[in-house]
Amino acid sequence: MPEEPKPAGPPTQMASTLWEGDLPTTVKAAFGERLLESACYVNQNFFVVQADAVIPLIEFLKREVDFDFLVDLTAVDYPKRAERFELVYILYSYSRNERIRVKTSIADGVVPATATTVHTTANWLEREVFDMFGIRFAGHPEMKRILLPEEWVGHPLRKEYGITQMDNNWVKENLGIESGQ
Amino acid sequence: MSTAETFLDSSELVLNMGPQHPSTHGVLRVILKLDGEKVIGTECVIGYLHRGVEKIGENRTYVMFAPYVDRMDYISAVSNGLGYCLAVEQLGGYVAPPRAQTVRVILTELNRIASHLLWLGTHALDVGAITPLFYTMREREEVLKIFENYCGARLTTHAFRIGGLQYELYDGFEDQVRVFCERMLTKLDEYEELLTGNRIWVNRLTGVGIINAADCKRYGVTGPLMRAAGVAADLRKLQPYSGYEQYDFDIPTRVNGDSFDRYVIRMEEIRQSVRILRQAVERIPTGPVMAKVAKVLKPAIGEAYVSVEAPKGELGYFIVSDGSLHPYRMRVRPPSFLNLQALTEMCKGALVADVVAIIGTLDIVLGEVDR
Amino acid sequence: MSKLKQLFRTFFLVDLLEGLWVTFRNQHPKHIYTEQYPSERPQVAERYRGAPRLNNNPENNETLCISCNLCAIACPENLIVVGWERNPETKRKDLIQFTYDVSRCMFCGLCEDACPVDALELTQDFELASYTREGQVWDRQMLEEGPYPVKYKS
Ligand code: SF4
Ligand code: SF4
Numbered sequence: 001m002p003e004e005p006k007p008a009g010p011p012t013q014m015a016s017t018l019w020e021g022d023l024p025t026t027v028k029a030a031f032g033e034r035l036l037e038s039a040c041y042v043n044q045n046f047f048v049v050q051a052d053a054v055i056p057l058i059e060f061l062k063r064e065v066d067f068d069f070l071v072d073l074t075a076v077d078y079p080k081r082a083e084r085f086e087l088v089y090i091l092y093s094y095s096r097n098e099r100i101r102v103k104t105s106i107a108d109g110v111v112p113a114t115a116t117t118v119h120t121t122a123n124w125l126e127r128e129v130f131d132m133f134g135i136r137f138a139g140h141p142e143m144k145r146i147l148l149p150e151e152w153v154g155h156p157l158r159k160e161y162g163i164t165q166m167d168n169n170w171v172k173e174n175l176g177i178e179s180g181q
Numbered sequence: 182m183s184t185a186e187t188f189l190d191s192s193e194l195v196l197n198m199g200p201q202h203p204s205t206h207g208v209l210r211v212i213l214k215l216d217g218e219k220v221i222g223t224e225c226v227i228g229y230l231h232r233g234v235e236k237i238g239e240n241r242t243y244v245m246f247a248p249y250v251d252r253m254d255y256i257s258a259v260s261n262g263l264g265y266c267l268a269v270e271q272l273g274g275y276v277a278p279p280r281a282q283t284v285r286v287i288l289t290e291l292n293r294i295a296s297h298l299l300w301l302g303t304h305a306l307d308v309g310a311i312t313p314l315f316y317t318m319r320e321r322e323e324v325l326k327i328f329e330n331y332c333g334a335r336l337t338t339h340a341f342r343i344g345g346l347q348y349e350l351y352d353g354f355e356d357q358v359r360v361f362c363e364r365m366l367t368k369l370d371e372y373e374e375l376l377t378g379n380r381i382w383v384n385r386l387t388g389v390g391i392i393n394a395a396d397c398k399r400y401g402v403t404g405p406l407m408r409a410a411g412v413a414a415d416l417r418k419l420q421p422y423s424g425y426e427q428y429d430f431d432i433p434t435r436v437n438g439d440s441f442d443r444y445v446i447r448m449e450e451i452r453q454s455v456r457i458l459r460q461a462v463e464r465i466p467t468g469p470v471m472a473k474v475a476k477v478l479k480p481a482i483g484e485a486y487v488s489v490e491a492p493k494g495e496l497g498y499f500i501v502s503d504g505s506l507h508p509y510r511m512r513v514r515p516p517s518f519l520n521l522q523a524l525t526e527m528c529k530g531a532l533v534a535d536v537v538a539i540i541g542t543l544d545i546v547l548g549e550v551d552r
Numbered sequence: 553m554s555k556l557k558q559l560f561r562t563f564f565l566v567d568l569l570e571g572l573w574v575t576f577r578n579q580h581p582k583h584i585y586t587e588q589y590p591s592e593r594p595q596v597a598e599r600y601r602g603a604p605r606l607n608n609n610p611e612n613n614e615t616l617c618i619s620c621n622l623c624a625i626a627c628p629e630n631l632i633v634v635g636w637e638r639n640p641e642t643k644r645k646d647l648i649q650f651t652y653d654v655s656r657c658m659f660c661g662l663c664e665d666a667c668p669v670d671a672l673e674l675t676q677d678f679e680l681a682s683y684t685r686e687g688q689v690w691d692r693q694m695l696e697e698g699p700y701p702v703k704y705k706s
Contacts, residue, residue, distance in 0.1 A: 014483045041483050042271055069398050072486070072514040076501055088499065090486055090514075094398075094412065097419050101486065121401030124522045132235070147228035147551055156236050163233075163240045245628035248660035312575055319585050326597075332661075333599035333674070339660045347665065348599065374574050378567045 016041040023065065023100075030060060046101035051087075054104045055113045058089060062118055067091040067100065070119035073126060075133045079159045084108045085135055089115065106135070114140040132157035192216050198536070200229050206303065206540070207547030211524070213536065220536060223528045225521060230551035238511030243269050243343060243478045246511070251337040253513065254549040256299055259292035259328070260491040262341045267422055268487035268498035269343045273480040275473075279466045281345035282424040287358060287461050288331070288340055289423075289489075290454040294365065295324040296492035296544075297447045304444075304541035305376065308385045313375055320368050323361050330357070344474035350465070358462045362455045369451055376444075386441035390527040390539035393438050400523040403516055404494025405446045406543065410438035416490040423489075428457045440542040447544075479506055493517050493544055513552060517545040596676050601659045603677035604652050606695040607670065615696070616671035619645035626666035631656045652695055654680055655688035 016039040024038035027047060034053035039046060049057055061067035071090040078084060083105035092099045106112055114137040115122035126137045127146040134155035136143055145152065154161055171177060199210035208229035214222035234253060238246050250265045251258035263285055270277065277285070302317035325335040330351050332340040340346070376382045392402065394410040407414050413432045417425040433449035435442035480502040488497035494516030501510035520543050527539050561567060587594055596602070607616050619636035635649035664674050677699055682688055 015481065016483070042274070042485050044485060070401060071488070071495065072497060072499060072512070074499060074510075074512045076510045088512075090497070090499070094414060099420075099486070119401070120399045121519060121522070124518065125401075145228075147231045149228070156233060157239075161236075163236055241628050245626075245662065248628060248658055248662070252658075312571070316578070322585070329597040329600060331599070333597060333601040334659060334661075337658065337660075347661075351599070371574050371578075375571045378561075379571060380562070380567055 014041055019045045026065070027057065027060070030064075031057060044099070044101065046103055048103045051104045051106050051110065051112060054087065054089065054102060055115060055118065057102055058091065058115060059118045061091060061100075061102075065093065066095045067093040067098075069094060070115065070121040070125075071099065073115060073122050073129065075129050075135060075157075077133060077157065077159050081105070082107065085133060087112065087129075087135070111136045111138045113138050116140060131155070134158065193221070196533070200226075206545060209521075209540070209545070209547055209550070211536065211540070213528075213533065215533060218532045218534075220528045220531050220533065223525045223536070225524060227518075227521070227547070228551050230547045232552065234552040235511050235513060238508050240507065242506045243273075243480070243508060246508070247342065248337065248339045250513075251339055252548060253515065253552055254491065254493065254496070254517070254546045255336055256546050257292045257296040257492045258336060258338050259288050259340055260296075260489060260496060262339065263289050263423065264487065264489040264491065264496045264498050266341045266343050267489060268485060268500050269478075269480065270472075271487050272483060272485045272500055272502055273343070273474070273478065275344045277345045277423070277472055278469050279424070280468045281470045281472075283461050283465045284346060284350065284470070285341060285423050286425065286428070287458060287465075288328070288338075290457050290461070291324045291327060291358070291361075293454050293492045294451050295321045297451050298324075300447060300492075300541075300544045301372065301444075304538075304544075305382070307537050307541045309381060310376065310379070313372055316368065316372065316375075320365060323364070327354070327357055327361065330354070342471070343478065345469070345471035347471075349470060355462050355465070358458055362458050362462075365451065365455055369448065373448065383441065385535075385538055386444060386542070387439060388437075389440045389531065389535045390542060391437065391439045392523055392527050396523065396526055397438075400526060401519040402494070402523045404490070404492070404520065404544075405443055405450065406438075406494070406520055406523075408433060409435045409442035409446045411436045416488060416495060420488075422487075425457075428460050430457050440538050443542040443544075477506065479504060484510075488514065491516055493546065493549070494520055515549045515552060517543075517547075517549045518552075521545050521550055596678060598676075600676045600678070601661050601664070601674040603675050603680055603699055604654070604657070604663075604690070604695060605673050605675045605677075605698055606650060606692065607673055608696060615647055616669050617647050617650065618669055618671070619647045620668060622666045622668060623663035623672050626662045628660065628662065629653075629656050629658065632663060647692070650692040650695060652690045653688060654690055655685060 019038045019040040028035055031049065031053055034050045035047060036050060037048035047057065069092040071092045074088050076086040076088065078086060084107055086103055086105050089102040090099065091102065114126060116126065117139065123141065124146060126140055127144065129135050130137065130143055131145045131147050132155055194215045196213045196215055198213055200208040210226040212224045212226065213220055234249055237249055247262060247265060250261045254261050298317040298321045302314035305313040328338050329335050331354065332338050332348055392406065392410055394412045397407045397410050397412065403414065411434050413434050415432045418432055430453045433446050433453065435446055482502060482504045484501040486497055486499040488495050496516050497514035499512035499514065500508050503509040524539065524543065528536055531539065608614060609616055619634055621634050624632040624634050631653040633651045636645040637648050639646045659674060661674060663672055680699060
């Protein structure tokens with residue numbers, strides 16, 4: 001009995017394509033090995049770099065290629081990976097009308113350099129990342145919580161932090177019963 | 182040192198403004214360091230309205246999360262919904278049908294007008310003109326009535342669904358929009374009559390809270406603030422979405438970047454929105470309003486950042502999918518949050534009373550700042 | 553604007569008078585928009601998403617709900633609980649209880665959209681206040697009959 005070809009399951013990785021053009025070539029020339037990947041997914045381009053190359057790359061992009069606007073800075077938590085957090089910097093250039101992302105992975109406890117030296121915007125954004133993920137940024141002017149109160153325990157956007165955890169703890173502490181949520 | 186000496190010597194005073202301050206539009210606390218009447222330092226304390234929207238997003242399915250985004254910037258819930266739907270559509274590879282796109286444009290522009298009207302009314306109230314509030318509320322009511330007729334809710338509308346629209350247009354929708362456009366323009370002239378020439382209004386706003394184009398870029402400021410500083414940055418033109426490229430409209434800009442310019446920009450934006458509305462309402466295509474979207478929505482593994490021009494600035498959604506029912510990461514880039522960050526810069530050297538005017542023209546919504 | 557004209561405007565408070573003229577025009581009774589709630593209740597839109605209702609079949613007054621639980625699954629806030637029992641004779645599910653926690657509902661309409669037989673519906677009733685939290689948890693009877701808003705005399 002001939003074996004039926006198995007239907008291809010859903011991909012287990014992001015099906016990104018290679019991003020080619022002037023910009024990746026320029027960046028590759030300047031950063032060499034430290035640029036790990038330049039890819040494109042749903043028409044959105046991004047660089048993946050080594051952790052120590054992020055700030056130099058953002059500065060390079062700002063100075064040489066006119067990516068002068070930091071749109072957003074955030075993190076994604078992948079608890080199963082060795083380098084647990086992925087930092088995402090979204091940049092925009094008004095002169096080129098182009099948006100790119102710069103991504104890097106860091107392990108838990110690593111203190112990446114701050115981007116405030118390049119973009120002042122990063123100030124509050126990095127504070128939010130610290131608040132939500134517990135990633136400290138070296139050289140940040142004011143590394144403290146921003147949205148949550150100072151006495152908050154834990155960092156809510158980490159994957160191990162349950163969504164009802166805070167409620168349950170509060171109920172247990174203040175009412176002395178198990179929360180029914 | 183005796184107490185009398187310290188009292189006389191110290192020229193600095195720390196003043197706590199908010200969180201329950203009527204002119205902070207919600208629960209924003211600003212700590213001001215004052216030298217007499219002059220502001221020499223500001224610090225914003227935010228987070229009083231934090232509801233963990235991003236965490237909720239990770240715990241709901243894509244369809245279920247849609248009503249929650251309305252609750253971030255509740256003044257312009259439709260823009261929030263549009264951004265979210267576009268982001269998920271980008272990720273899942275769906276395109277809303279043309280009819281849905283046009284209706285989306287109409288509703289978003291109506292919402293932009295409603296948002297600017299509410300801003301105008303409350304800001305005028307802060308600065309000391311009470312009358313415009315009643316008038317702008319009256320016109321805003323018309324917009325809310327259209328929303329109510331269309332989708333059944335006035336504020337947190339949940340008007341759009343991923344892949345298109347849930348509801349067909351009701352009878353008389355076009356006429357209602359046409360009448361509103363007509364009315365809005367005459368009323369807008371009336372507001373201008375009340376405010377633009379008014380010496381109190383002009384003196385309170387001109388030269389207050391200046392932020393130039395370079396600083397806008399440095400601080401990540403977007404929206405009307407940036408256009409008031411002279412940068413014609415509007416995502417509807419730069420990176421058109423939902424069919425905005427078909428419409429003929431201008432991006433108003435000014436040069437000074439002060440509070441008065443922001444007022445002028447917003448008034449002009451209402452006019453441009455009316456222009457878009459008039460074009461759009463004449464050419465609503467026929468056809469389906471919903472694209473074929475899988476019942477169980479599971480976008481492939483990947484990530485996408487999609488942003489729209491909300492009334493307050495660039496509103497972006499960065500969604501990471503791991504191929505399951507729930508978003509793996511749901512990041513919202515709130516315009517108000519980043520605009521608020523520039524407050525420190527804008528308040529330098531201002532007077533205490535001007536801080537109220539500056540916060541007012543920032544047009545922040547704390548629900549979106551804190552999420 | 554010339555200096556002289558500016559001076560004239562400043563001196564004679566023209567801007568003030570212009571503003572007052574606008575407010576004066578708007579005083580005309582035909583511009584009155586105030587609603588006399590609660591003596592006059594506003595007519596809300598047909599699609600208004602307000603108080604939930606569980607519809608009965610108008611012919612035999614039996615519930616339309618087929619206990620499929622789809623509404624409970626669709627609800628982002630997880631506030632609907634459908635209780636059913638399998639009827640040994642008809643082999644169908646009979647609705648035993650249905651609770652709906654109005655206090656947590658955000659009236660998004662997803663449950664209404666999910667219902668295959670239009671049994672659950674968000675109606676035009678918008679007066680949902682109650683004096684207790686428990687009063688916000690509606691049971692089947694309440695859902696079928698709807699809220700009883702107080703009738704005020706005008
Ligand atoms: S309206 Fe929305 S929140 Fe309320 S019960 Fe239905 S699905 Fe749940
Ligand atoms: S979806 Fe409709 S039929 Fe199904 S349980 Fe809910 S109310 Fe009943």
